[in-house]
Amino acid sequence: MTSLATTEAEASARxxxxxxxxxxxxxxxxxxxxxxxxxxxxxxxxxxGSVAAVTAxxxxxxxxxxxxxxxxxxxxxxVPRALLNSFLVAGLTMVLSIGLGAPAGYAxxxxxxxxxxxxxxxxxxxxxxxxxxxxxxxxxxFIRVGLDDTIIGLALVHTTLAMPFAVxxxxxxxxxxxxxxxxxxxxxxxxxLSAFRKVVLPLALPGxxxxxxxxxxxxxxxxxxxxxxxxxxKTLTAFLLQSLDVSPLPxxxxxxxxxxxxxxxxxxxxxxxxxxxxxxxxx
Amino acid sequence: xxxxxxxxxxxxxxxxQALHAxxxxxxxxxxxxxxxxxxxxxxxxxxxxxxLETASEGTVSIGGRRVDGLPPRRxxxxxxxxxxxxxxxxxxxxxxxxxxxxxxxPAAEIERKVRRVAGMLHIEELLKRYSGQLSGGQRQRVxxxxxxxxxxxxxxxxxxxxxxxxxxxxxxxxxxxxVLQESRTTTIYVTHDQVEAMSLADRIxxxxxxxxxxxxxxxxxxxxxATRFVGSFIGNPPMNFLPASREGQGARVAGHLFRHAPASxxxxxxxxxxxxxxxxxxxxAGRVKVVEPLGPHQLVTMDLAGHLFRAVLDNDLAVRPxxxxxLAPRPGRARWFDADSGASLAEITQPEPVTGA
Ligand SMILES: Nc1ncnc2c1ncn2[C@@H]1O[C@H](COP(=O)(O)OP(=O)(O)OP(=O)(O)O)[C@@H](O)[C@H]1O
Ligand SMILES: [Mg+2]
Numbered sequence: 001m002t003s004l005a006t007t008e009a010e011a012s013a014r015x016x017x018x019x020x021x022x023x024x025x026x027x028x029x030x031x032x033x034x035x036x037x038x039x040x041x042x043x044x045x046x047x048x049g050s051v052a053a054v055t056a057x058x059x060x061x062x063x064x065x066x067x068x069x070x071x072x073x074x075x076x077x078x079v080p081r082a083l084l085n086s087f088l089v090a091g092l093t094m095v096l097s098i099g100l101g102a103p104a105g106y107a108x109x110x111x112x113x114x115x116x117x118x119x120x121x122x123x124x125x126x127x128x129x130x131x132x133x134x135x136x137x138x139x140x141x142f143i144r145v146g147l148d149d150t151i152i153g154l155a156l157v158h159t160t161l162a163m164p165f166a167v168x169x170x171x172x173x174x175x176x177x178x179x180x181x182x183x184x185x186x187x188x189x190x191x192x193l194s195a196f197r198k199v200v201l202p203l204a205l206p207g208x209x210x211x212x213x214x215x216x217x218x219x220x221x222x223x224x225x226x227x228x229x230x231x232x233x234k235t236l237t238a239f240l241l242q243s244l245d246v247s248p249l250p251x252x253x254x255x256x257x258x259x260x261x262x263x264x265x266x267x268x269x270x271x272x273x274x275x276x277x278x279x280x281x282x283x
Numbered sequence: 284x285x286x287x288x289x290x291x292x293x294x295x296x297x298x299x300q301a302l303h304a305x306x307x308x309x310x311x312x313x314x315x316x317x318x319x320x321x322x323x324x325x326x327x328x329x330x331x332x333x334x335l336e337t338a339s340e341g342t343v344s345i346g347g348r349r350v351d352g353l354p355p356r357r358x359x360x361x362x363x364x365x366x367x368x369x370x371x372x373x374x375x376x377x378x379x380x381x382x383x384x385x386x387x388x389p390a391a392e393i394e395r396k397v398r399r400v401a402g403m404l405h406i407e408e409l410l411k412r413y414s415g416q417l418s419g420g421q422r423q424r425v426x427x428x429x430x431x432x433x434x435x436x437x438x439x440x441x442x443x444x445x446x447x448x449x450x451x452x453x454x455x456x457x458x459x460x461x462v463l464q465e466s467r468t469t470t471i472y473v474t475h476d477q478v479e480a481m482s483l484a485d486r487i488x489x490x491x492x493x494x495x496x497x498x499x500x501x502x503x504x505x506x507x508x509a510t511r512f513v514g515s516f517i518g519n520p521p522m523n524f525l526p527a528s529r530e531g532q533g534a535r536v537a538g539h540l541f542r543h544a545p546a547s548x549x550x551x552x553x554x555x556x557x558x559x560x561x562x563x564x565x566x567x568a569g570r571v572k573v574v575e576p577l578g579p580h581q582l583v584t585m586d587l588a589g590h591l592f593r594a595v596l597d598n599d600l601a602v603r604p605x606x607x608x609x610l611a612p613r614p615g616r617a618r619w620f621d622a623d624s625g626a627s628l629a630e631i632t633q634p635e636p637v638t639g640a
Contacts, residue, residue, distance in 0.1 A: 180368035183335050186355040187362045188433065189385030202372045 040260065046250075047257035073254035076247075082239035083258070085151065089226075089235055090219040090262075092155035097166040097215035098208060100159070105170025106196075110179065120171075123164045131161075135228045142229060149231050157225045162215035169214065173207035174200065210269060217266040221259065285346030285359065285436035285469055286311045287332065292341030294327050294493075301327045302493045304341070309486075312467045315498070316480040319490030320516065325473040326365075328490070329439050332471065333362050345437055356385075361435035365442045367426040369414040375401075375425050376410040382433035400428045403462050420451045427459065431466060438463070438470045444479065456482060477517050481505070489513050506616075511552065511625035514618065520557050520582060520593045526622065527551040534619075537567050537588040541617070545629040550622035557582070559616035560594040566611030567592065571604050583608065 050066040073079060107113070108120060138157070139148065147153030177200055185195035201208075226238035234242065240255045247255075287309040294302040302324045309315045317325045330336040332343055334355040343350055350358045361382065370378050376397055377384075383393045401407045404424040414422055423443060430438055443459075444452045460483055463470055474480055480487050481501040488498040489512075497509035508514035514522035527534040527544065529551060534544035536553040544551060558580075560567075569587035576598065583594045583602055594610055602608060619628040 178366070178368065180364045180366060181370060183355075184362070184364060184368040184370070184429075185381070186335070187333055187360060188382035188429070189356045191354070191356065194385075199370060199372075 040264075043253060043256050043260065046253035069250040069254045070257075073251050073258070076251055078234075078239060078243075079236075079255075082234050082236045085230075085233050086220055086236040088151045089155045089158060090216045092151065093158040093162055093219035094212045094216040096155060096159040097162045098212045101163055101166030101211060101215075102170050102208060104163075104167045105172075106174050106200075108167065108171040109174035120168075123167050126160060127164050131224055135225070138225075139228060148229060149233055151233060154226060154229055154233075154235070155219070157229065158219035158222055159215070161222060161225075162218040165218070166211045166215050169211040170204075170208060173204050173211075177203050210272075213266045213269055217263050220262050286313075287437060287469060287471070288342075288344040288347075289328075289332070290342045290344075292328070292331060292338045292343065294324070294331060294336065295339045300493060302331075302338075305493075305495050307488055307495055307498060309469055309471060312469055314463060314470045314472065314483060314485045316484035316487050317471060317473045317490055318475065318477060318480040318487050318517075320475060323490040324493040325475070325490055326441055329362075329441055329471060329473050332437070333360055333439055334358050335362075359436035361430035361433050361438055363426045363430050363438070363440040363443045365445060367414075367422045367443075367446075369417075369422050369425050369429070371414050373413070374410065375406065375412050375414070375417070378414070378425055379410075379428045379432050381429060386433070396432055397428075400432045403431070403465070404428045404458075419446055420455065423447065423455065427462070431462070431468070434466075435468065438468045440470065440472045442473055442475070445474070445476075452479075459483070477519070489516065491516070507627070508554075508618070509627050511554065511620045511627075514554050514556075514620075518556055520595070522554050522556050522618075523590075523592050524620075525553045525587070525590055525592070527553045527619070537569075537590070537592075539565075539567060545619050547621060547628055549624070551628075552620045552622040552625075554618040554620055555612050555616060557593040558595040559613045560596070560610040561613055562596070562600060563609055563611035566609050568607055568609045571602055571606045571608050574602050574604060 047069055048065055048067070050068055104123075108116060142148040142153050147156070181199050181203075182195050185199045186192070190198060221237065222235075223237040223241055226235045227241055230238060236255070236259065240247075240252070240259070243251075287307070289305060289307040292302055292305045293300070305324075305328060307315070307328075317328060319325050327336060331338045332345075334350065334353060334357075338351065345358055345360070355362075369375075370381065373381070379397045379400060380393045383396055388396075397410070398407065401410060404427060406421060406424050406428060409417065409421060409425070414425070417425065423446070427440075427443065430440075444455055447455060456479060472483060484501055486498060487501055487504050488495045489504060490496070491510075491512050497504055497513050499507075499509075504513060504517055508517065508522070511524065515524070525536050527536045527541075527550075529535075529544065530540060532544070533540055533542040534551050534553070535541075541553075567587055569585035569592055571583055571585045572591075573584040575582040575584075577595070579598060580595045581598055581600075581602065583596055585592050585594070585608060594608075596602065620626065621628060
């Protein structure tokens with residue numbers, strides 16, 4: 001009996017530090033989750049609430065479904081145009097990022113060539129280069145070649161921003177597809193191209209879609225280049241930035257909500273690949 | 284169906300030489316096993332034949348046609364990969380029919396052929412499943428069926444059984460042998476399992492450090508190893524080797540004089556398989572260290588003039604550790620090697636009387 005009691009005591013003593021560790025972990029998780037969720041919650045409540053409810057306090061726990069703010073936002077002069085521009089630029093950025101990023105990712109994953117590691121690093125380093133430093137020369141250059149204030153011009157800039165992630169996501173994606181599958185296809189009558197189409201592409205498609213959405217969201221959320229490089233063809237972010245001071249509160253909240261929705265949808269869609277990208281086991 | 288002719292094939296990976304001037308011919312319909320330790324270049328050679336790797340030097344011909352410059356799909360080969368490489372996004376049916384579909388064969392014909400090979404490998408009831416829903420053994424059958432379905436001139440297999448458990452391996456080995464005998468396809472089969480090699484092969488090509496050191500039928504490889512390496516690599520327990528010093532026409536080994544030894548320039552080494560030894564009045568006298576019963580036999584390890592020396596003896600012979608045991612080679616089974624190069628020298632064919640020291 002005594003020995004049993006001591007072993008139990010020992011067991012609980014050993015369990016003690018672990019359970020306190022869990023407590024710290026749990027509170028950290030709660031704080032982080034709140035950090036992310038509370039602003040989103042406030043944004044949604046205010047965007048969906050009536051115009052009067054925006055300034056009210058305390059907030060209702062369950063948001064009202066009053067679409068007045070959103071309707072007001074949608075009818076505000078310039079908003080539909082800016083929304084359309086955002087979609088066009090982001091869509092183009094997505095297409096360009098996949099079109100250029102997939103081959104680059106495939107090359108990084110499958111071929112050993114001199115400078116592969118340097119290339120990998122260089123791809124990341126483009127993100128280390130501050131965009132504000134580039135803004136003036138870029139604007140001058142764009143004016144010279146006639147790309148200033150165009151959807152394509154802005155999409156090109158956004159593509160360079162999205163490319164590092166697109167390339168690295170797709171490289172890790174292609175790496176995760178065993179080379180033997182491709183080789184088996186070659187021995188069974190496929191050329192490199194048809195093996196890619198029949199074997200690699202179907203397996204990579206979900207990940208490629210994720211990388212594409214990633215590029216879309218990066219472009220969708222980008223403010224600086226959009227504000228500097230466009231005047232007439234402003235995207236939603238640039239438009240909001242410009243009219244932030246002068247616009248009524250409901251408009252700001254409605255605009256904010258419209259901006260974050262694609263980002264949230266994206267994160268949900270690609271969480272699996274983001275985890276595998278950072279080496280965290282899925283599930 | 285076709286023969287394979289490999290001439291002087293070498294392969295370098297950077298500064299590392301994986302293959303050195305390999306020569307190998309495989310007759311039409313022959314089953315050749317590439318046997319060798321890990322890293323000996325088996326996979327590299329197979330991949331060069333398949334066209335998945337390019338040789339640094341040398342030529343490969345299949346069916347009398349040079350194929351060096353051709354991509355895998357134009358070589359008339361099919362390959363079974365070590366990890367099966369069954370396409371995960373296709374059903375078993377589509378996997379087996381993949382090669383046929385690539386040849387633009389009509390659907391009805393594909394259906395007929397897929398069902399035929401699936402029947403040969405007993406996987407008809409799996410045709411609708413995906414590879415994620417298969418066991419390792421079933422996946423292996425799918426991989427073999429997929430390769431056989433295209434009726435290749437040459438079938439290449441890279442350790443197809445290595446991922447299976449021992450029992451399944453034995454079963455698949457017998458089945459594979461049956462299927463391949465039926466199809467009479469020229470086959471090169473890679474393994475590092477000598478039992479698998481002996482049971483399957485018409486001919487075994489033993490690889491060592493990027494070279495084929497011997498290519499011969501299994502009994503010949505076993506009884507007449509071309510080099511000391513082959514003798515020690517094939518057979519379990521491995522061949523015994525002892526240093527020998529020349530004395531006149533003969534040589535002295537562990538205190539015993541063989542009256543005839545092959546003439547050669549260099550130093551001699553003596554080799555004998557553990558199962559080719561028998562108790563005798565005169566011979567190698569050593570002290571028994573360990574006795575291990577092996578069912579019908581017993582493995583006796585003894586200390587012979589400072590060398591470990593193993594013998595497989597009948598069970599009815601009473602042997603105890605610490606005793607002195609005298610063993611002599613069975614007639615015609617002693618082997619001589621060049622001590623430096625390891626190359627086999629002429630055999631001693633007549634019974635060799637051993638003269639006491
Ligand atoms: N792509 C490569 N790059 C560099 N070295 C390689 C490459 N492929 C193989 N090698 C080297 O060539 C040698 C032979 O390799 P190979 O894969 O042919 O051996 P193996 O006989 O198939 O071995 P195992 O039984 O382990 O499969 C090894 O030393 C290996 O490290
Ligand atoms: Mg191998």
